[in-house]
Amino acid sequence: MSSRIAFVTGASRGIGRACALSLASAGHKVVLAARDVQKLEAVKEEIQAAGGSASVVSLDLASEDSIKAAFAQAVQEAGPITILVNNAGITKDGLAMRMKRADWDAVLHTNLTGGFLCIQAVMQGMLKERWGRIINIASVVGESGNAGQANYVASKAGLIGLTKSLAIELGSRNVTVNAVTPGFIATDMTAVLSDEVKQKLLASIPLKRLGSAEDVAAAVKFLASEEAGYITGSVLKVNGGMYM
Numbered sequence: 001m002s003s004r005i006a007f008v009t010g011a012s013r014g015i016g017r018a019c020a021l022s023l024a025s026a027g028h029k030v031v032l033a034a035r036d037v038q039k040l041e042a043v044k045e046e047i048q049a050a051g052g053s054a055s056v057v058s059l060d061l062a063s064e065d066s067i068k069a070a071f072a073q074a075v076q077e078a079g080p081i082t083i084l085v086n087n088a089g090i091t092k093d094g095l096a097m098r099m100k101r102a103d104w105d106a107v108l109h110t111n112l113t114g115g116f117l118c119i120q121a122v123m124q125g126m127l128k129e130r131w132g133r134i135i136n137i138a139s140v141v142g143e144s145g146n147a148g149q150a151n152y153v154a155s156k157a158g159l160i161g162l163t164k165s166l167a168i169e170l171g172s173r174n175v176t177v178n179a180v181t182p183g184f185i186a187t188d189m190t191a192v193l194s195d196e197v198k199q200k201l202l203a204s205i206p207l208k209r210l211g212s213a214e215d216v217a218a219a220v221k222f223l224a225s226e227e228a229g230y231i232t233g234s235v236l237k238v239n240g241g242m243y244m
Contacts, residue, residue: 004133006224007031007074007081009059009118010088012039014187015137018213019085022221024052028083031074033059061088061114062106071121080125083224086115087137089155096150104151111155116162123170132175133224136163137216138235140183144243156181160235167233176232178223183239186210206241 006023010016011032024030024047032040032054040056047054057073060066074081089111092103119134126132141149142156163179170177184190184201190210193201202208219238222228237243 002226003027003029004082004224005029005031005074005078005080006083006085007033007071007118007122008085008087009033009061009115011043012036015182015185015213015216016085016087017043018217019087019137019220020054021047021050021052022214022217023083023085023224024054025050026221026225027052028224029053029055029078031055031057031078031081033057033070033074034088035060059088061110061118064117067114067117067121071118075125080129081122082126082129082131083133083135084118084122085135085137085220085224086118086159088114089137089152091149091152093148093152095148099150107151108155108158111152112158112162115159119162119166123175126175127170127173130174132170132173133228134163134166134170134175134177135220135223136160136177136179137220138163138179138181140181140237140239140243143181143235143237163235164233171232174229176223176228178228178231178233179235180216180219180223181235181237181239182211182216183237183242184210185216186212204242205239209240211238211240 006028011020012034044054057070059070138159139156167177
């Protein structure tokens with residue numbers, strides 16, 4: 001398998017970290033991006049200890065300047081990026097009736113606009129190379145909806161629509177664009193849920209377990225591979241069957 005340069009946003013923990021480790025294990029050089037550079041350095045050490053190659057850039061998805069600077073630095077240090085994993089995201093949950101405009105804007109701006117700007121930063125390079133893999137990490141709730149998360153759900157549903165449009169735009173140049181929709185994954189974000197909520201969740205999942213970050217990373221690793229070259233515009237559900 002040929003080695004590529006993969007850029008992973010939100011790589012400091014959870015799903016992003018798992019994706020970075022998985023892509024590094026497949027032989028790709030991984031650029032780790034997030035706000036917490038200290039945590040990224042730890043992931044970089046982990047990758048290098050396993051014989052992989054990684055570098056670190058600071059990235060704040062809420063800032064267009066930060067996005068431009070991060071990708072410029074990544075290309076300068078690592079080379080042309082042909083795999084992008086748009087994973088970073090935030091939540092600011094609350095019922096729509098009481099949702100503050102600032103909380104709506106922050107989530108849409110980071111999760112959807114930020115993801116779009118990351119894609120814009122790599123698109124030209126991928127078209128030039130005539131090879132690319134753009135993988136957007138959306139969410140099961142972007143397909144099913146969820147009370148108390150209108151902003152987050154809208155941002156993730158938006159990512160799915162963006163995925164499909166870009167798949168059509170970029171397909172003729174051998175650039176695939178796909179989305180992965182994780183269900184409930186055991187991460188820092190779900191660790192705060194009460195046992196009662198977890199039990200209720202498990203009852204709605206045919207596989208009767210929460211997913212792991214590695215379950216999602218395996219799907220991402222596949223979509224980034226040569227073998228997935230005829231898959232584009234797809235939404236790959238990694239949700240244990242809770243939404244079909």
